[in-house]
Amino acid sequence: MSFNDSNLSVCILPTSTIYIYLYCSTGRPIEMLADGVLEYCSLMILLYYVHCDFQQCKVQYFRTGRLCGSAGPPDGKGVEGADFVLYVSGVTTERCGQENIVAYAAYCQLESELDRPIAGYANLCPNMISTQPQEFEGMLSTVKHEIIHALGFSAGLFAFYHDDDGKPLTPRFASGLPAFNESLGLYQWSDAVIRKLTRLWDIRGGVMVRHEVHLLVTPRVVEEARRHFGCPILEGMELENQGGMGTELNHWEKRLLENEAMTGSHTQNRVFSRLTLAIMEDTGRKVVTLYCDTVRATPLQLTCRQDQLSVAVCNLQKYPKDLPLDYQYFDHIPEVSVMDLASYGGAVEIADYCPFSQEFSWHLSGEYQRNSYCRVQENQPDWWRNYGAEQYGPDSVCLYQKTAFVMEQCTRRMTYPDWGSGCYKISCSTQGLTVWVEDTAYQCVSTGQLLSVSVRVNDWVYNGVLVCPACSDFCSACPLPQQLPPLNTTKIIPIDPCSSSSSLVVTLWLLLFNFIPVCVELTDWLVDWVADWLIGWLAG
Numbered sequence: 001m002s003f004n005d006s007n008l009s010v011c012i013l014p015t016s017t018i019y020i021y022l023y024c025s026t027g028r029p030i031e032m033l034a035d036g037v038l039e040y041c042s043l044m045i046l047l048y049y050v051h052c053d054f055q056q057c058k059v060q061y062f063r064t065g066r067l068c069g070s071a072g073p074p075d076g077k078g079v080e081g082a083d084f085v086l087y088v089s090g091v092t093t094e095r096c097g098q099e100n101i102v103a104y105a106a107y108c109q110l111e112s113e114l115d116r117p118i119a120g121y122a123n124l125c126p127n128m129i130s131t132q133p134q135e136f137e138g139m140l141s142t143v144k145h146e147i148i149h150a151l152g153f154s155a156g157l158f159a160f161y162h163d164d165d166g167k168p169l170t171p172r173f174a175s176g177l178p179a180f181n182e183s184l185g186l187y188q189w190s191d192a193v194i195r196k197l198t199r200l201w202d203i204r205g206g207v208m209v210r211h212e213v214h215l216l217v218t219p220r221v222v223e224e225a226r227r228h229f230g231c232p233i234l235e236g237m238e239l240e241n242q243g244g245m246g247t248e249l250n251h252w253e254k255r256l257l258e259n260e261a262m263t264g265s266h267t268q269n270r271v272f273s274r275l276t277l278a279i280m281e282d283t284g285r286k287v288v289t290l291y292c293d294t295v296r297a298t299p300l301q302l303t304c305r306q307d308q309l310s311v312a313v314c315n316l317q318k319y320p321k322d323l324p325l326d327y328q329y330f331d332h333i334p335e336v337s338v339m340d341l342a343s344y345g346g347a348v349e350i351a352d353y354c355p356f357s358q359e360f361s362w363h364l365s366g367e368y369q370r371n372s373y374c375r376v377q378e379n380q381p382d383w384w385r386n387y388g389a390e391q392y393g394p395d396s397v398c399l400y401q402k403t404a405f406v407m408e409q410c411t412r413r414m415t416y417p418d419w420g421s422g423c424y425k426i427s428c429s430t431q432g433l434t435v436w437v438e439d440t441a442y443q444c445v446s447t448g449q450l451l452s453v454s455v456r457v458n459d460w461v462y463n464g465v466l467v468c469p470a471c472s473d474f475c476s477a478c479p480l481p482q483q484l485p486p487l488n489t490t491k492i493i494p495i496d497p498c499s500s501s502s503s504l505v506v507t508l509w510l511l512l513f514n515f516i517p518v519c520v521e522l523t524d525w526l527v528d529w530v531a532d533w534l535i536g537w538l539a540g
């Protein structure tokens with residue numbers, strides 16, 4: 001398995017434990033067969049609900065012949081520190097005989113945020129397993145092949161692929177699911193994943209006929225297909241069109257890639273090519289990126305620490321000279337010339353210059369004031385510099401801001417140039433996750449949902465847009481996709497900043513002028529901040 005270990009990796013929180021929820025999509029109990037084969041998996045039931053509460057996630061292994069869901073037995077312990085749980089069986093099933101196959105596999109369950117498979121199964125048909133040493137290589141490649149199916153190369157998962165930004169490539173309904181294609185028995189993918197094309201096809205007698213093909217068209221697969229075939233206009237990589245359910249669309253086209261390991265049958269000398277690695281990468285299952293690639297610059301682009309409990313900045317920076325070759329990681333950094341890439345790295349040398357999102361602190365005249373950790377109430381900024389309407393405290397977490405917050409009075413308008421994330425209070429209920437801004441509740445229905453925030457504080461109106469985190473990141477019980485209320489599409493009317501008098505103006509002026517002499521000694525950050533405040537103020 002060293003091949004898979006060295007070539008496939010997934011970034012995931014190291015403390016997470018996988019909890020597999022046995023879900024009844026049809027209302028009937030999901031049962032283990034008497035022989036122990038996890039038939040609920042092969043039913044291709046996607047659902048798939050995972051608590052990833054950082055600490056508390058659990059796997060329930062076997063619930064033979066019992067009702068699942070709330071009526072089922074209590075939760076199991078889960079699998080701690082796992083990225084993926086693979087159930088392996090060696091049972092002669094109907095499918096083994098019918099199709100004369102060596103093994104079959106699929107995913108069982110997807111993680112709720114990026115739809116990454118977190119559990120799968122593989123059944124090796126005993127009558128087809130050989131213990132002959134000369135067949136060992138072939139058997140091993142079969143197992144690798146099956147694992148790659150369970151990890152993502154599967155027609156049932158095409159509709160769940162994400163792009164590099166974590167956005168689904170196939171549109172979703174409010175339920176969080178894509179459309180279901182009854183005739184295929186699969187969730188229907190979009191053109192961004194698979195495209196159907198008609199090729200002109202040479203047959204005997206100099207005749208050309210039309211031949212329909214399905215091409216996988218995700219970016220890295222297209223790039224590798226073009227490279228492999230030396231054809232810069234190739235639209236994508238063709239998928240298998242034969243072999244029946246299970247083979248068709250689930251493999252590379254045998255005619256084109258013959259002994260590639262992810263073609264639908266084993267002929268000879270199986271090899272895994274860059275194309276298969278490309279599709280694994282294009283599934284888009286980067287759960288949490290450990291490393292970041294935003295250069296630390298003014299204004300700061302704020303982000304969240306990996307655990308989403310602290311506002312952070314990517315500590316990628318430019319060094320005066322090139323870093324040692326071992327630590328030159330980047331082929332590309334946005335807005336950095338290729339000539340300079342060798343001198344960019346993370347600020348922490350002993351982290352091998354790997355850049356990561358790091359919390360930070362504010363100093364005043366060299367004296368420590370506060371830091372960016374959301375859970376500590378003492379980090380709460382003074383109200384007059386709380387430009388993002390943030391709230392620090394034990395129930396607060398770091399949320400992304402889609403736009404910079406605007407602070408408004410009737411005739412004044414200010415924004416702060418450093419933005420991107422902030423600390424906000426959240427709570428959990430049976431409805432899911434709620435974000436609180438100045439005692440106003442905003443209900444999150446889905447991950448990535450945008451919340452238009454408009455609140456009034458001390459005669460100032462704050463307007464901004466926050467991004468909903470995954471409910472399962474913070475709440476131990478979250479509604480299932482189909483239990484979610486429909487997204488409230490009622491437009492929130494922003495508060496009119498002129499609807500109240502602004503008696504505080506004078507006070508603020510005084511405050512600012514008092515502040516200026518001190519500013520000279522402040523860190524760059526605060527100098528910038530005050531300068532900007534003044535600019536905003538004067539412009540207002």
Ligand SMILES: [Zn+2]
Binds near residue numbers: 145149251264
């Ligand atoms: Zn296969």
